[in-house]
Amino acid sequence: MVMNLNVFKYYFREAGASLLRNSWLSIASIGTIIISLLILGSSILLILNVRYIASTVESSLEITVFLEDSLEQDRRERMEEEIYFIPGVTTVHFVSRAQALDELRTSFGERADILSGLEEDNPLPDSFRVKTKEAETVPAAAQQLAELSGVEQVRYGQGVVEKLLALTHWVRIWGSITMGVLGFAAIFLIATTIRMSVFSRRREIGIMKMLGATNFFVRMPFMLEGMFLGLGGGLVAALMINFGYLSLLSKVIVTLPFIQLISDPTSLYQVLGGLLGLGFAIGALGSAISLHRFLRV
Template structure:
């Protein structure tokens, strides 16, 4: 393929965009809207997963012990807990440490707990974490069977609902992304097909004069790539500006909510959307041209 042919392809693609400006604008607009919806959904699903993962990682089991458990039994219990399936870490919390932590949580009002130092009612306990949040309920059931255990707490009921919610969010979020991606491709294909249909006679004449499928297809493919890249670029700029503005507002107004703020992750999503716009334009053109190249 020589330089003159490449110039011809680009010249025809640009002429086609200018000649069919309304259809070109419609194609770019469709790509922008499709990628805005898709990109917003991807970021929403990412943040829901991130928040869910943060909550899951903070889940822990507290095992309260009976008062008559001696130091030798404590050491034996700690070893038994480590062998419970799914347990990743075990931390012993003495009643003195538990009281100190409670005073710290009261801050300036810790003086009201001063009377508890002589007769500390808090029990010794173990603070346990598992390798994954899904193992918390089963591990808790296993821990309840150990000798010397008074009570096991892990947020029973709430944890199960949280795990169920995050499970369905991951499933439906992934399905939504796939459906929107497919819908975007067909929307672009339909719009570009209108442009190709308006020039069906031109394509037919070129084919009858001996033009190869590649020669006919390339200007349209380049046109689709240009339109897709333009739409993708606009969508990426809008999403980038909007998401960064949202992050700044959340940090100021809701500092306890952590959203995805890793620049690498964000730019990977934006780069993927830009590449998807390019691919959608090319794929839409390819799908649209199949019918008209059969002359």
């Protein structure tokens, strides 16, 4: 079939006219796409961030043993050996109170000035950082560490990382379910919109077929209509996620500086591009289903 600008103009004009004609249904289907893609987008970002935080915290295998302030040097050295004998322990690393303060300052970055003045009267204790081979051995090892003399307190992730990862598990399940249900609703709504368009133009379709229009020619405006709906919904969802996430990011940097969220634009754009693509796919699928069922040309 010869393709030219004229035919393309025709496709776009007809698709646009149809969108306006069924404007309420168009809005409903775009809205459904937006909501389902918003849920998908925020779930993905949440999961990615939790994973990222988990990897930066990296403490699922680490136990911090805070020492009593008055501890003598040789007791500390003996203690290091005793720790090595605890089953599952792989490394023991001594962190002095001064080192601990330095690390804290580094993690605060630009806002380290909060900590100024602490050098003279450092409130942080000396500590050991103990690593175990497997996360499962952490609680038992921590128990034994706490029983050593000279130990003030033992801290490990206290399940924080596990809780975070468990959270991503549920986010993934419920996110997938809601996304799936809403995705189906979106496809169904688009299919209905297209069906209405086909129905309101069935007389014209009959004339087109009588005049010798190809199936492709008859279907294309309806296909485009669905694609527009999908792309429109995808675009709005992507923009909302983009601005929402950026403003969240700027708030988190100010109020919770120790939490590091994913901030590189590439991963964000990948998510946004995915949403746009998925919106398009939903639109195309919805109209394809409808044309297959209601426009057998």
